[in-house]
Amino acid sequence: MNRRLAALLPPLCALLVLAGCSGTTAPEPAPPDTRSPDRARWRPAPGTTWQWQLQGRVDLAVDAEVFDIDGFENGADTVAALHARGRRVICYLNAGAWEDFRPDKDAYPPSVLGRANGWPGERWVDIRRLDVLRPVLAARLDMCAGKGFDAVEPDLLDGYRHDTGFPLTAAHQLAFNRMVAGLAHERGLSVGLKNDLDQIPELVDVFDFAVNEECAEFGECAKLTPFTERGKAVLHAEYALPTEEFCDVSRRLGLSSIRKRLALDTWRRTC
Known part of the structure; x- marks a missing residue:
């Protein structure tokens, strides 16, 4: 016709x-909007294999079901290429700190910038200022959704336990973390709780999975079981321990564990 x-x-x-x-x-009905907050969000299950690469050109050939990559440094073409291989893709963003090397650095007023956090070019932010940080993080999550990512890994969600330059409390952290999760869900993105082990009981039902560094080295992996007990993956990485020192525990707890270098380049060792 x-x-x-x-x-x-x-x-x-x-x-x-x-x-x-x-x-x-x-x-014919219009195709569903894959970024709609009403769609069923992807939730990785315990045991899901993953690759975490924040430096260098993403190696698409790594044998992993999930790729966690830098949201600013990778475009929609990389996300689409991974999707074409049947992979899910997580957008790494720094939520709890300001970075002087990001294109949106001027969106943060000086009043919310705290002490350096030990990484070059980064400073803690005042997570009490939800009014200021909400639109900044919303724009970052819009970027992730626009590039086709399935989920987001917001980093540094435990500032209240550090010397940030602000009098942060556990209540401030819970409010901030819940705001971040809500912004992600509004955009149809799954969201992972990064570290913040002590607040897992209050946040496990808000977040879709967990991302953890070095729980084996510090004897804390059992704190992550609320996620696996709810059928949610724990994407776990160790830096110093060889795999033979943490893989048995990881398998018993249902963690998705790898060993990485601190640089978070393509190198990885799996359990």
């Missing part, structure tokens, strides 16, 4: 309904 004629038929039918307009074909 001619496309222009097909476009005209529905309004013509509305005008001629008494005359019994017929023979038209109902338009």
Whole structure:
């Protein structure tokens, strides 16, 4: 059928309904919006394999079900290439600190910038200022959603336990973390709780999975079981311990464990 004629038929039918307009074909429904907050969010299950690479060109050939990559440094083409290989893709973002090397650095007013956090070019932010940080993080999550990511890893969600330059409390941290999770969910993105082990009981039902560093080295992996007990993955990485020192515990607890270098380049060792 001619496309222009097909476009005209529905309004013509509305005008001629008494005359019994017929023979038209109902338009096909629009495809679902994959970024709609109402869609079923992806939730990785315990045991899901993963790769965590925040430095260098992403190695698409790594044998992992999930890739956690830098949201700013990677474009929609990389996400699409991973999707074409059947992979899920997590957008890494720094939520709890300001970075002087990001394009949105000027969106943070000086009043919310705290002490350096030990990483070059980074400073803690005042997570009490939800009014200031909400639009900044919303724009970052819009970027993740626009590039087609499935989920987000917001880093530094435990500032209240550090010397940030602000009098942060556990209550401030809970409010901030819940805000971040809500912003992600509004955009149809799954969201992982990064570290913040002591607040897992209050946050496990808000977050879709967990991302953890070095729970084996510090004897804390059992604190993550609320996630696996709810069928949610714990994406876990160790830096100093060889795999033979943590993989048995990881398997018993249902963690998705790898060993990485601090640089978080392509190198990894799996359990």
